[in-house]
Amino acid sequence: MASQLHLYNTLTRSKEVFEALAPPRVGMYVCGPTVYNYVHLGNCRTFISFDLVYRYLTHLGYKVRYVRNITDAGHLENDADVGEDKISKKARLEEVEPMEIVQRYATNFREVMALFNAFPPSIEPTATGHIVEQIQMVKTILEADLAYEVNGSVYFDVAKYSETNHYGKLSGRVLDDLISSDQRDDESRELDGQGEKRNSADFALWKKASPTHIMRWDSPWGIGFPGWHLECSVMSTKYLGEQFDIHGGGMDLQFPHHECEVAQNVASSGVDPVRYWMHGNMLTMNGTRMAKSKGNFVLPLDLFSGNNALLSKGFSPMVVRFFMMQAHYRSTLDFSNEALLSAEKGFHRLMESQATLEKLNPSKESTFDVADLKEKCYAALNDDLNTPVMIAHLFDGVKFINSVKDGKASITSGDLAQLKQLYQGMLMDVLGLKVEAAAEADDDLVEGLMSTILDLRQQAKSNKDWTTADKIRDSLNALNIVVKDGKEGAEWERKS
Amino acid sequence: MASQLHLYNTLTRSKEVFEALAPPRVGMYVCGPTVYNYVHLGNCRTFISFDLVYRYLTHLGYKVRYVRNITDAGHLENDADVGEDKISKKARLEEVEPMEIVQRYATNFREVMALFNAFPPSIEPTATGHIVEQIQMVKTILEADLAYEVNGSVYFDVAKYSETNHYGKLSGRVLDDLISSDQRDDESRELDGQGEKRNSADFALWKKASPTHIMRWDSPWGIGFPGWHLECSVMSTKYLGEQFDIHGGGMDLQFPHHECEVAQNVASSGVDPVRYWMHGNMLTMNGTRMAKSKGNFVLPLDLFSGNNALLSKGFSPMVVRFFMMQAHYRSTLDFSNEALLSAEKGFHRLMESQATLEKLNPSKESTFDVADLKEKCYAALNDDLNTPVMIAHLFDGVKFINSVKDGKASITSGDLAQLKQLYQGMLMDVLGLKVEAAAEADDDLVEGLMSTILDLRQQAKSNKDWTTADKIRDSLNALNIVVKDGKEGAEWERKS
Numbered sequence: 008m009a010s011q012l013h014l015y016n017t018l019t020r021s022k023e024v025f026e027a028l029a030p031p032r033v034g035m036y037v038c039g040p041t042v043y044n045y046v047h048l049g050n051c052r053t054f055i056s057f058d059l060v061y062r063y064l065t066h067l068g069y070k071v072r073y074v075r076n077i078t079d080a081g082h083l084e085n086d087a088d089v090g091e092d093k094i095s096k097k098a099r100l101e102e103v104e105p106m107e108i109v110q111r112y113a114t115n116f117r118e119v120m121a122l123f124n125a126f127p128p129s130i131e132p133t134a135t136g137h138i139v140e141q142i143q144m145v146k147t148i149l150e151a152d153l154a155y156e157v158n159g160s161v162y163f164d165v166a167k168y169s170e171t172n173h174y175g176k177l178s179g180r181v182l183d184d185l186i187s188s189d190q191r192d193d194e195s196r197e198l199d200g201q202g203e204k205r206n207s208a209d210f211a212l213w214k215k216a217s218p219t220h221i222m223r224w225d226s227p228w229g230i231g232f233p234g235w236h237l238e239c240s241v242m243s244t245k246y247l248g249e250q251f252d253i254h255g256g257g258m259d260l261q262f263p264h265h266e267c268e269v270a271q272n273v274a275s276s277g278v279d280p281v282r283y284w285m286h287g288n289m290l291t292m293n294g295t296r297m298a299k300s301k302g303n304f305v306l307p308l309d310l311f312s313g314n315n316a317l318l319s320k321g322f323s324p325m326v327v328r329f330f331m332m333q334a335h336y337r338s339t340l341d342f343s344n345e346a347l348l349s350a351e352k353g354f355h356r357l358m359e360s361q362a363t364l365e366k367l368n369p370s371k372e373s374t375f376d377v378a379d380l381k382e383k384c385y386a387a388l389n390d391d392l393n394t395p396v397m398i399a400h401l402f403d404g405v406k407f408i409n410s411v412k413d414g415k416a417s418i419t420s421g422d423l424a425q426l427k428q429l430y431q432g433m434l435m436d437v438l439g440l441k442v443e444a445a446a447e448a449d450d451d452l453v454e455g456l457m458s459t460i461l462d463l464r465q466q467a468k469s470n471k472d473w474t475t476a477d478k479i480r481d482s483l484n485a486l487n488i489v490v491k492d493g494k495e496g497a498e499w500e501r502k503s
Numbered sequence: 504m505a506s507q508l509h510l511y512n513t514l515t516r517s518k519e520v521f522e523a524l525a526p527p528r529v530g531m532y533v534c535g536p537t538v539y540n541y542v543h544l545g546n547c548r549t550f551i552s553f554d555l556v557y558r559y560l561t562h563l564g565y566k567v568r569y570v571r572n573i574t575d576a577g578h579l580e581n582d583a584d585v586g587e588d589k590i591s592k593k594a595r596l597e598e599v600e601p602m603e604i605v606q607r608y609a610t611n612f613r614e615v616m617a618l619f620n621a622f623p624p625s626i627e628p629t630a631t632g633h634i635v636e637q638i639q640m641v642k643t644i645l646e647a648d649l650a651y652e653v654n655g656s657v658y659f660d661v662a663k664y665s666e667t668n669h670y671g672k673l674s675g676r677v678l679d680d681l682i683s684s685d686q687r688d689d690e691s692r693e694l695d696g697q698g699e700k701r702n703s704a705d706f707a708l709w710k711k712a713s714p715t716h717i718m719r720w721d722s723p724w725g726i727g728f729p730g731w732h733l734e735c736s737v738m739s740t741k742y743l744g745e746q747f748d749i750h751g752g753g754m755d756l757q758f759p760h761h762e763c764e765v766a767q768n769v770a771s772s773g774v775d776p777v778r779y780w781m782h783g784n785m786l787t788m789n790g791t792r793m794a795k796s797k798g799n800f801v802l803p804l805d806l807f808s809g810n811n812a813l814l815s816k817g818f819s820p821m822v823v824r825f826f827m828m829q830a831h832y833r834s835t836l837d838f839s840n841e842a843l844l845s846a847e848k849g850f851h852r853l854m855e856s857q858a859t860l861e862k863l864n865p866s867k868e869s870t871f872d873v874a875d876l877k878e879k880c881y882a883a884l885n886d887d888l889n890t891p892v893m894i895a896h897l898f899d900g901v902k903f904i905n906s907v908k909d910g911k912a913s914i915t916s917g918d919l920a921q922l923k924q925l926y927q928g929m930l931m932d933v934l935g936l937k938v939e940a941a942a943e944a945d946d947d948l949v950e951g952l953m954s955t956i957l958d959l960r961q962q963a964k965s966n967k968d969w970t971t972a973d974k975i976r977d978s979l980n981a982l983n984i985v986v987k988d989g990k991e992g993a994e995w996e997r998k999s
Contacts (some may be wrong), residue, residue, distance in 0.1 A: 072600070103744055104568070106626045114623050117613070127610045130602045135630035139720045224635045246600055336878040455982040459975065463959050466971065475962070479955065486951040 012067065014253075015337060015391045017261065017262060017284040018177055022391050027252055028282060034251035035061065036243040036281075037128070038260055040076040042112035046119055047304035048327075048342070049297035053257040055328060056287040056336035058125040058439060060255065063388055066436050073130035074246045076239060079109040080135050080222055080232060099106070103238075105221055106135075119307045122324040124439045128184045130246050134238040138224045141233040141241045144275050145212045145226075153274040157203040159215030159229040165208040168270055170266050174208075177269055178262035182208060210267050212237055236267035243280065244272065253503040254281040258288055272292045291341045292317075305342070329354040330396045332438050334476040353402070357434060358442065360405040363412050364427050370417035377422040381429050396437065401433060461497045508563065510749075511833060511887045513757065513780040514673055518887050523748055526776060529565045530747035531557065532739040532777075533624070534756055537574040538608035542615055543800035544823075545786040545793035549753045551824060552783040552832035554621040554935060556751065559884055562932050570742045571830070571940035572735060573612075573837045575605040576631050576718055576728060601717055602631075613804045618820040620935045626742050630734040634720045636738045637729040639917035640771050641722075651771040652698040655711030655725040661704040664766055670704075672763055673780060674758035678704060706763050708733055732763035739776065740768065750777040754784055787837045788813075801838070818843045821939050825850040828890045828934050850896070853930060854938065856901045859908050860923050871903040873918040877925050890934065898930060957986065957993045 021338040027033045037057045040046055041363065054075070061073045117127070134141075145161050148154040153168050155160050165174055169182050185208045211234035216223040223230050243251060249272070256265060272280035290297045297304045305315055313321030322330075330350035334340040380400060387397035404426065410416035418426070434440050460479060467475035483490060483499070490499045508521040523529050533553045536542055550571070557569045616623070630637075641657050643760035644650040650659050661670055665678050681704045712719040719726050739747060745768070754759060761780065768776035786793045793800045801811055809817030818826075826846035830836040876896060883893035900922065906912035914922070930936045956975060963971035979986060983998040 043989070072603070104626065106628065106742065107568070110623065114613075117610075127606065130600065131600065133629075133632060136629060139634045143721060211772050225639060246602065268533050452982055452984075453948055453952065455978075456949065456956065459978040459982075460952065460955060460959075462978070463956075463975070475959070479959070482951075482955040482958070485957075486948055488948075 010386075010389065011232060012063075012389045013391055016281050018288050023283070027069065027284065028103060028250065031068060031070050033064055033071045033253065034247035035064075035071055035253040035255065036239070036247055036251065037075040037254075038239060038264070038324045039075040039077050039128075039131070039258035040112075040116050042109050042116060044111070044112060045306050045308075046116045047297065048307055048310065049304060050257070051119065051123060051307055052290045052331050052340065053255075053287040053457055054120060055123055055257045055331055055439075057285075058123075059332070059336065059392060059394065059437070060253070060285065061128075062439055063392060063437050066432065072130070072247060073126075073128045074132065074243065076242050077109075077131055077133045078238065079106070079113070079133045080238070087497070103118060107298050122307070122311070123328050124325065124441050126439075132242045132246065134233065135222070137238060137241050137245065138233065140245055141237050142213070142226050144237065144241050144244075144271065145233075147275040148212060148271065149431075153272055154212055155205065156228055159231060160203060160211060161213040161228055162204050162209040163212055163267070163270060163274070164205065165210070165270070166206050168274060172270070172273055174270055175266065178266045180262055180266065183294070210234060210236060210263065212271070236264055236271060239264070240268050240271040240275070240280070243268075244276070249276040249278045250280055250282070252281075253283045253285060255285045255287065258286040261286060287336045288339050292337050293343065294341060297342065317344060319344050319348070322351060323443050325440050326351045326354050329357075329418055329438070329440060333398055335391075335393055335395055337391070353398075354440070356405060357398075358440070360408050361430060361434065361442075363408050364423070364430060366417065367408070367411050367423060369420035369423050371419065373418045373422040374410075374416045375404075375418065375422075377418075377425045377429070380404050382423065384429065384433055388437065397433065398438075401430070404430070457488070457499055461499065464490070464497065506882070506885065508559075508885045509887055510779050510781060513782050519779070521779065523565065524746065527564060527566050529560055529749065530680065530743035531560075531566045531567055531569050531749040531751065532735070532747065533569070533571040533750075534735060534744055534752035534760070535571040535624075535627070536572050536608075536612050538605050538612060540608060541802050541804075542608070544610045544791065544803055544806060545800060546753070547615065547619060547803055547829055548786045548836065549783040550616060551621055551827055551935075553751045553781075554619075555832065555888060555890065555933070555980060556749070556781065556830070557622060557624075558887060558935055559933050562928065568626070569622075569624045570626045570628065570739065570745065572738050573605075573609055573627055573629045574734065575602070575609070575629045576734070599778075618803070618807070619824050620937055621822070622935075628738045629743065630729065631718070633734060633737050633741065634729065636741055637733050638709075638722050640733065640737050640740075640767065641724075641729075643771040644767065647770055650708055652724055655727060656694070656699060656707060657709040657724055658700050658705040659763070659766060659770070660701065661706070661766070662702050664770060668766070668769055670766055671762065674762045676758055676762065679894070697790070701739045706730060706732060706759065708767070732760055732767060735760070736764050736767040736771070738775070740772070740804055745772040745774045746776055748777075749781060751781040751783065754782040757782055774878050783832045784835050787835050789839065790837060791837065813840060815840050815844070818847060819939050821936055822847045822850050825853075825934070825936060831887075831889055831891055831893055834987055835889070849894075850936070852901060853894075853897060854936070856904050857926060857930065857938075860919070860926060863904070863907050863914065863919060865916035865919050867915065869914045869918040870906075870912045871900075871914065871918075873914075873921045873925070876900050877921065880925065880929055884933065893929065894934075900926070953984070953995055957995065960986070961993065
């Protein structure tokens with residue numbers, strides 16, 4: 008069992024003890040959404056995983072500066088750094104200003120994250136908000152002679168950088184393979200702008216804007232826009248320093264995005280920027296990766312409402328969050344109606360234990376080792392945030408809690424206080440679950456209960472049992488409900 | 504009665520017919536919050552007033568691009584463009600990065616606006632997100648020879664500009680008065696940097712950053728930051744064009760902020776930027792202006808919870824919104840517990856009429872002129888958005904609706920459909936009101952109803968009336984409620 012937090016570091020491919028560079032402060036950067044469409048569930052999983060990391064570090068007493076960017080400038084269409092800017096493309100389709108697209112989907116993203124009870128990051132910087140700083144970093148890399156300008160664009164010189172640094176150390180890619188795998192013919196290279204690069208592995212730091220490119224800024228190299236990888240290097244450095252503790256993101260960003268980030272940071276500051284690289288795994292649907300680009304995805308709001316052919320019903324944000332927490336963040340998680348139904352049961356069982364705990368009466372002795380349960384929970388979390396194991400321990404505790412309730416086990420008042428604190432801490436603070444208001448369900452329930460009461464009142468009146476009828480009227484009056492008898496039976500309304 | 508929309512234009516000090524520059528599109532820019540503290544109710548009134556403008560224009564069929572900025576770079580402490588940057592100051596107090604302050608309060612601002620049912624703007628640009636464009640505008644104004652550089656700062660040359668333009672036309676200020684009113688001695692002028700200006704009426708376009716100034720950017724004039732007035736000129740131009748329809752803001756921004764905006768736009772583009780200048784009036788508290796700088800303000804969340812010495816209870820966001828709508832946006836509105844209590848009654852009365860409307864039975868004739876009511880409502884709105892008059896007409900309609908309900912008046916099915924549409928349009932679409940979920944109240948109600956039912960069940964059991972007791976159990980079962988009889992009486996819980 009681990010008494011210290013261990014994190015799996017993609018850079019070393021091993022679990023390491025977490026040591027903050029400047030405790031109690033921790034700097035964490037997470038690659039955020041590109042806001043050109045509604046956030047899909049696969050993205051949500053990544054952000055919820057890092058919300059867990061943020062919550063657990065905070066729970067342990069660290070003061071975390073959590074930076075998660077919003078990519079509002081769009082990035083290039085594919086890994087070759089070419090093609091149309093995603094945000095501009097959508098803007099032209101809808102005949103709106105790109106920043107209208109950004110606003111619509113950033114607003115949706117924040118709403119969905121709030122529904123999932125994920126904390127907003129400490130800072131939410133945007134790519135367009137850091138053009139000056141991005142231009143500055145391009146200048147610095149040019150001065151270090153690790154980039155070159157061609158026709159208004161600036162490219163990072165991967166071959167040159169590799170003479171003294173290891174390009175590929177994060178992703179495990181081998182530079183020679185990257186270059187030799189570029190099998191396209193000369194014509195297509197020319198079409199997508201590859202012809203400008205000295206080497207197919209080079210990537211754009213700054214791109215010249217074509218006359219029709221909407222998002223464009225003035226720079227020392229003419230009118231253009233920043234390359235896809237640049238913003239994260241710039242914003243992590245600005246808000247967390249040249250070296251910081253944790254960098255997170257989806258596994259699909261390891262290459263080229265994160266590899267290029269490392270290269271940019273090393274080239275401009277000489278320092279390896281990130282101590283712990285953490286990558287969240289993907290959400291699959293019937294075994295296939297959930298991704299916007301494949302059209303194989305579920306939108307969170309459809310999931311909540313049940314408006315999807317794959318779902319038998321809607322699932323609340325907390326049920327979905329719990330479903331995600333039942334898998335380790337580095338494991339793939341397969342999404343299915345059955346798995347969600349099962350998670351829903353588990354979620355309610357755990358949350359009900361909270362209410363049960365409040366009703367337990369303490370005894371003189373405990374028939375369960377609460378300290379051991381607590382130790383196991385923390386050991387699981389310290390083992391690279393192993394939430395499925397931690398949750399399994401919590402379920403063991405629920406069995407005990409229910410036994411005490413049924414009089415088949417006992418607990419001291421001291422242990423009871425410990426147990427309440429443990430469940431509060433694990434469920435609310437760390438897993439980020441909360442009691443969900445069931446407003447609509449309540450409306451139906453109130454209608455149903457009123458219908459039952461009015462039936463009983465009608466029955467009493469038919470039986471000329473005026474005492475009962477009056478008693479019902481008085482009870483309802485006290486609840487601010489007025490009953491009126493009309494031609495079509497009794498009606499009720501709330502007093503205002 | 505006005506059949507065309509008339510708006511009061513601060514520029515001409517008169518109500519004018521609204522004519523869009525490029526119908527059906529309308530461009531509207533509103534000065535948004537400076538996010539260095541929780542948004543207070545006075546600010547909220549301004550933003551809710553312009554939400555009304557946005558909603559009514561949209562209701563009339565215009566396609567509005569609504570831009571409301573977020574000032575995240577802080578602006579200078581006072582109108583003389585000197586002193587410490589507000590956001591940096593707060594950051595140092597809390598030992599955090601300025602952008603952490605920005606994120607905290609921008610998140611709060613968005614949450615509060617959503618509670619007030621105000622639409623997010625189409626674009627929500629930030630000052631820090633437009634440094635490149637701001638530098639560009641400073642360059643342009645320098646090239647027009649209407650600004651000058653001194654020691655790394657650039658000032659707008661008001662006297663020079665006034666040779667060919669009217670500085671003061673928006674606010675009614677007279678330039679000579681502005682200059683002669685600068686009575687401070689030379690020493691204080693030197694201390695606050697006034698000594699750099701050719702003229703005390705000049706204002707900063709770009710300020711040199713002191714070594715301790717946190718928010719700073721590289722520029723052609725050295726490291727510095729943009730002047731307070733610049734961002735709005737730049738962002739309105741970028742997203743709405745050199746000339747656009749409506750510019751809104753609080754009345755306190757008329758001078759110097761909006762006057763300087765006009766000067767900057769005219770100096771850089773040669774075009775008078777805004778067709779209709781609209782200014783919302785302030786919220787007073789016991790007759791005094793509600794303002795952060797006076798410490799005389801109420802925070803929205805305290806108002807909702809009732810956590811304020813001046814309040815007898817909490818008031819819901821919709822009650823507060825309705826309270827604001829009962830005053831004209833150009834009138835001061837005095838805030839008091841009594842006024843809110845009265846607004847609460849009025850709000851509930853109006854909203855209940857919506858439910859009543861759904862239950863009315865049509866007759867062969869109408870005893871009320873629905874078309875006339877509709878005309879009056881639109882006439883009031885077309886008269887510079889006179890919501891108090893429009894609401895008074897709605898209350899007249901409520902009297903009629905209640906008369907129909909009581910059988911003392913009648914309505915045809917055609918008129919009923921018209922009336923429903925009118926109330927839906929006025930209450931929901933234009934005033935932006937909505938039915939509020941009363942989740943907590945419902946919890947209490949469910950408890951109360953269950954207590955009533957369990958009493959009746961107990962009574963039935965005591966009377967050995969097993970039929971009734973079983974009937975109650977079955978009804979509750981159908982509502983997913985399980986009753987368990989224990990030593991201390993019956994308990995109930997929801998089935999999961």
